[in-house]
Amino acid sequence: MRDTMAAPGRPRDPQVDQRIARAALDVFGDGGWAGFSVESVARRAGVGKASVYLRWSGKEALLADALTTGLVRISDVDTGTLHGDLVELARQMLQLYAGPASRAALRLALEAATIPGVAEPYEAMRTGQVTAARAIVRRGIGRGELPAEASVTLLLETLAGGAMMHALSTPPDRRAAAAADTAGHARRLVDFLLHAVTARAENQA
Amino acid sequence: MRDTMAAPGRPRDPQVDQRIARAALDVFGDGGWAGFSVESVARRAGVGKASVYLRWSGKEALLADALTTGLVRISDVDTGTLHGDLVELARQMLQLYAGPASRAALRLALEAATIPGVAEPYEAMRTGQVTAARAIVRRGIGRGELPAEASVTLLLETLAGGAMMHALSTPPDRRAAAAADTAGHARRLVDFLLHAVTARAENQA
Structure with missing residues (x-):
């Protein structure tokens, strides 16, 4: 080349x-x-x-x-259902953390705010991602898939944090297997968390 | 001095x-x-x-x-209930991430495995923490507070990851307020996640 x-x-x-x-x-x-x-x-x-x-x-x-250019873009996710959107969002995050840009993505979450000239574009990208993720959940509320009083912040922090922690906890010898199963783990993670939100609604009904 | x-x-x-x-x-x-x-x-x-x-x-x-010496010790947590133990565990993690050792703790999660002479004691500490956290959840299962088929790994990854993501998402001007409310946020986080596990059991019953 x-x-x-x-x-x-x-x-x-x-x-x-x-x-x-x-x-x-x-x-x-x-x-x-x-x-x-x-x-x-x-x-x-x-x-x-x-x-x-x-x-x-x-x-x-x-x-x-x-x-x-190298990190997750979530603004395009729109599968028609909240479950589908969140699984796709989780899958993209798991794939990023399992892929070659993994360490850069994790470091940026930690360091970006202290790097001049990088803090601003990173913050703009992060704000855009949070806004897009919140829009996904709000669409779900609008379609009646979630109760209006659902905690959007807790749902998204446990989703994004659960994906990050899964990547950080995977030992080196199991990373290839984890990378091959990002779709499966995304589904398990979202199923687990959506029970949290809908259960709360049922208890309050 | x-x-x-x-x-x-x-x-x-x-x-x-x-x-x-x-x-x-x-x-x-x-x-x-x-x-x-x-x-x-x-x-x-x-x-x-x-x-x-x-x-x-x-x-x-x-x-x-x-x-x-400077990071969380979770092996001592034993309040008598699963809810109490998990809230205390989450509170300690949120306090660590809100406190002066915050950035060191986050960086270690990322870098420790690649530092000679540090990888081994860090891994030993981490394994000890994971074992202690799993023991907390297993005690809860033993007391009938959780179904036996509950996913211990998903519960702990979303708990630890949700606490970490909460810290990473808190903007600088709200950090003092977040540090003062670690107990409150720990309770909200655990309430949210325990609904996930118990709802699944009710659906299967």
């Missing part, structure tokens, strides 16, 4: 863009912001530093860009 | 031990393993590097020691 590397006067190669963004997530996942530099990303991607600076103004812009 | 600093021929001062361990958690919380050194910990604690080496053989031993 070296012959497609960007050079002055030649058009930018989107495959190189992707390789650099992928390397940025890997380097950040390994060492966090303390170990993040344009040089270490260029080395991991197998390109020169100039190829990185041709595309991004610096390491903040590089990481901000990599995270917005 | 500088006059109590350890020096050759004088007995070790436990307050200095604690100050260094506290500084170790702070430095690790800020920069992770990539930014962790005996020098940065000594500087944060306001002692000389020699005072650290007098107590610990190196940075691995220092962090391993700091984490086993």
Whole structure:
């Protein structure tokens, strides 16, 4: 792939863009912001530093860009049922945490707020995801699938947190099996949590 | 407190031990393993590097020691009811994540497995905590507070994950309020999740 590397006067190669963004997530996942530099990303991607600076103004812009393209997008989820939407949402999160960007995603949750130039795009992405997830639950309430007084926050925090904790608790030798069963675990997790919300309604009825 | 600093021929001062361990958690919380050194910990604690080496053989031993003394101990929880035990467990986790060791605790969940000399004591502590938490739930099953077929793993992953996600989602300007309400949120979280488990039993009955 070296012959497609960007050079002055030649058009930018989107495959190189992707390789650099992928390397940025890997380097950040390994060492966090303390170990993040344009040089270490260029080395991991197998390109020169100039190829990185041709595309991004610096390491903040590089990481901000990599995270917005490499992480979960939940705004598009709309299967028609609350159960279906939540299973798809959980499956995407489990897949992210089981996949190659896993450590970067977990670190960002922890560090993003303290990194200048990254805090703002990360917060915007996170706010967008929370808004989209809350809209999923509100649609379910609108369709009568959940009681109006259901705690949207508790449901989403236990869903997202349960998916994250499942990934953190999976020992290295079981990670391949967990990655192959994200759909199954997503269903078990959502079935478990939806019982919590609907049971409360039945008790109050 | 500088006059109590350890020096050759004088007995070790436990307050200095604690100050260094506290500084170790702070430095690790800020920069992770990539930014962790005996020098940065000594500087944060306001002692000389020699005072650290007098107590610990190196940075691995220092962090391993700091984490086993500074983090949650759940083995002692036994209030007599499952609800009481889980609320106390959730409260301790929420307090840890809301307190000064918050970032160190979150980072350890992510990084500990990759740090030589720290991976083993962390894994031992984590295994001990998981065993103690599972014992809490099994006692509840034994007392008939939960059905025998309850998913212990899903209950504990959503409990621990829900507490962690609550901490990660709390914006800086609401952290003081969240820290003051850990007992209240622990109760809401446990009430929510116990509905999930007992509802399933009622549906199957």
